[in-house]
Amino acid sequence: MPKPYSVINEEIKDALKGKVGEERVKEIRRLLKEIQWDVGDYRKIKDKLRRELNEIEMVEQAKKASRRSSKTRKETPQFLVIGVTNSGKSTLINSLCGTQIPVEEYEYTTTELQYGALEYDGIKFQLVELPAISEGSWDYDKSTLAHVYSTDCLLILGKTFEDFAIVISELEQQNIELIDKREGDGFVQISPRRIPAILAKNENLGLVAHNNLKNVYSDDFDSIKKTMFEIIRPVRIFTMNSFNEIEDQPVVFYKDTVNVEDVVIKISKSKIDIFKDAVVLEGGPNGRRKRVGLTYELKDKDVVHLTFRK
Ligand SMILES: Nc1nc2c(ncn2[C@@H]2O[C@H](COP(=O)(O)OP(=O)(O)OP(=O)(O)O)[C@@H](O)[C@H]2O)c(=O)[nH]1
Ligand SMILES: [Mg+2]
Structure with missing residues (x-):
């Protein structure tokens, strides 16, 4: 005997609560498998799930396509x-x-x-x-x-x-x-x-x-x-080149917590293993100087001079 319609409906709502994107797709696929009956009210439920699945997949595809279509997309809000x-x-x-x-x-x-x-x-x-x-x-x-x-x-x-x-x-x-x-x-x-x-x-x-x-x-x-x-709220971090000059273009992050490691990874991921230390000028070229490690949290407009082992 299948479960009553109203029970299944509630179970579905619970199962999908707060799930978005890939996670939601997975859960809907699982539910479609789990509901074995495909007649009457059960068919209606399954049709509704199938429609939502189509819609999410279409949206996910559009998202991927729009990210692919523009190289600057990731860096340009x-x-x-x-x-x-x-x-x-x-x-x-x-x-x-x-x-x-x-x-x-x-x-x-x-x-x-x-x-x-x-x-x-x-x-x-x-x-x-x-x-x-x-x-x-x-x-x-x-x-x-x-x-x-x-x-x-x-x-x-x-x-x-x-x-x-x-x-x-x-x-x-x-x-x-x-x-x-x-x-x-x-x-x-x-x-x-x-x-x-x-x-x-x-x-x-x-x-x-x-x-x-x-x-x-x-x-x-x-x-x-x-x-x-x-x-x-961009966090703009200015780096220094090997001539100790501050680069014109900052490295930009769109998240609240940015540390030195984030900057190293963004500039050159492969250098993380040879990172030695960093000197930070807080808030700009005239800011307080500090020698720091990878976990040091940076603020908007900080200047960092990274040094690496040879
Ligand atoms: N008074 C006033 N008129 C405006 C303003 N902005 C646009 N208009 C006029 O409103 C009309 C529509 O402007 P659009 O910029 O084409 O509006 P839209 O939202 O792009 O419209 P669609 O693309 O047709 O949907 C034009 O005649 C504009 O000159 C405004 O700030 N004040
Ligand atoms: Mg228009």
């Missing part, structure tokens, strides 16, 4: 600009990045992804416009949803409260939780269901309240860039 039609997505990217994405008064002008890039305080960002979303736009066609899952952060645009309500509700229906800053242990995004987001609103709008998300005005470009920077 991406902000996906989303909103209802005519919310000013193309206009904003053009203003921030100097691009010439077509802008029109009529609706649904942008039908394909549009790209822009900008730099702020030495950090490059990629901005991508997602074609407008509307109520129920992901019910049947989930293709643009894959880009939401694979981005690092969302920049949600709106001219009215209603604009934001639509976008936020559509995201919620896809079980996407919006958070106010990146997670402490990493960036590029780890969980596609928890995405840092900024709300960029029309100058006439009051505070849009949602999960403590940061609000910016869509015509206040400096404030937008500054907020993007604050959300990703």
Whole structure:
């Protein structure tokens, strides 16, 4: 005798709780094997699981493809600009990045992804416009949803409260939780269901309240860039070359705890075995000098001089 439908339903919910990505795929596959009956309510459950499996696999593939398609992807945080039609997505990217994405008064002008890039305080960002979303736009066609899952952060645009309500509700229906800053242990995004987001609103709008998300005005470009920077919180470590000169380009990390070992690994993994020690100038060239080992925790703008055994 199979277990009652309601019992199985609860067991499935429990088994899948908190599982995302590969782990969720594994669990769904296991459940599909475990539920032997494939008729009536059991078939409905299995169909639901099969649909979810397809969806996750599609998203995982899109994530892999998007990482492969851009060499700089890993080093360049991406902000996906989303909103209802005519919310000013193309206009904003053009203003921030100097691009010439077509802008029109009529609706649904942008039908394909549009790209822009900008730099702020030495950090490059990629901005991508997602074609407008509307109520129920992901019910049947989930293709643009894959880009939401694979981005690092969302920049949600709106001219009215209603604009934001639509976008936020559509995201919620896809079980996407919006958070106010990146997670402490990493960036590029780890969980596609928890995405840092900024709300960029029309100058006439009051505070849009949602999960403590940061609000910016869509015509206040400096404030937008500054907020993007604050959300990703890069840790920039400057290294010294063999002539004791500080390199122009820092090694950048998008996680909170960065130590000397992380820097060695990023520069040259093979050198870790011959690492001798490091001299750190705290916070910049004029900072306090310290001789440290691999486990020493570095802060943004620290300068390190690594020495290796011959
Ligand atoms: N008043 C005002 N109008 C704006 C602003 N931003 C954009 N617009 C106008 O709104 C219209 C739509 O702008 P787009 O940038 O094309 O908007 P979009 O969100 O990319 O729209 P679609 O790609 O068509 O979905 C254009 O006529 C813009 O000139 C703004 O900040 N204030
Ligand atoms: Mg557009």
